[in-house]
Amino acid sequence: MLNCLVTGAAGFIGSHLVDRLLEMGHHVVGVDNLVLGKMVNLEHASHSGNFIFQKLDVNDYPGCLEFLRLRHFEKPFDLVWHLAANSDIQAGGANPDIDMQLTFLTTFNLLKMMQALKIPRLAFASTSAIYGAHPGAVVEETGPLLPISNYGAMKLASEAAISAACERFLQVCWIFRFPNVVGSRATHGAIYDPDELEVLGDGTQEKPYLHVGELIEAMIFIQQQSKEKRNLFNISPVETVSTVRYLAEKVIELAAPDARIRYTGGDRGWIGDVPKFRYSVRKLENLGWAPKLTSNQAVDLAVQENLGILKS
């Protein structure tokens, strides 16, 4: 069984990952500064004797290093899952310091701590936003990588810092480029706000949506099966996308049939939004894993799961 550190543990995806790792019998130390994460997301994990949570800012280098040193001394960390970041892309567009601090410096500081403590393995939550706007389905080798959001730029910088760390001290890294992820416990984003029927853009944006349960399955599968020094994977539903209009209409249909949708107009939701986006997941399929849900099915399931919140 592994001893894992999860950063961003109280967030949407981090908390699902924590639950799954505990279910697999691993020991998990979770840290989160709770800027976006919520303790309620860790309600399930808190009942496990194999879970420790600490409210910590990964950018508090001395404080975080001290905490990790003590834990590492008690039981050495085998693997770090780094999910702490700014997930509010629009906020990062308005104030670039946010992504510099929360998306890039968390990675940079974490790498320094991992080097100081000699922790050998890192799994990292990256994003489709590192590709920028590309016609056609992007593969892992697609380039040049010219992100159009600060968030994407700082994730790409994080990938670069992790790759360089593999030359110095990291034995192995796994970099997962997520699509849009949906499911319960979302702290932000498309289907979180119960009463918000305003849709940014004209609704024609098309993106792949993946259910968080399948995302976690894919991450764990890749971490276990892909044995390169640097392991880089797109994760997404296979060749399906959903329009933002589909998502909005599904929310209305199930949660508020009398409500109306108001589109703000324009072909993109915000500065840095990539309006139409497609992923190739051939590399992941060749490794032996593919999601079962289409993008629309993932959206349907996520809306169902969030009905309680959406109707409240």
Ligand SMILES: NC(=O)c1ccc[n+]([C@@H]2O[C@H](COP(=O)([O-])OP(=O)(O)OC[C@H]3O[C@@H](n4cnc5c(N)ncnc54)[C@H](O)[C@@H]3O)[C@@H](O)[C@H]2O)c1
């Ligand atoms: N949700 C998506 O659709 C999506 C898509 C692509 C990539 N990602 C990436 O996946 C990861 C998880 O995303 P999420 O959707 O769960 O977002 P989230 O906001 O729910 O989770 C991120 C967590 O990191 C924490 N955090 C931020 N800065 C921190 C710091 N300095 N120290 C400690 N904790 C800090 C936040 O409090 C939050 O709980 C992020 O790295 C995100 O960029 C998410």
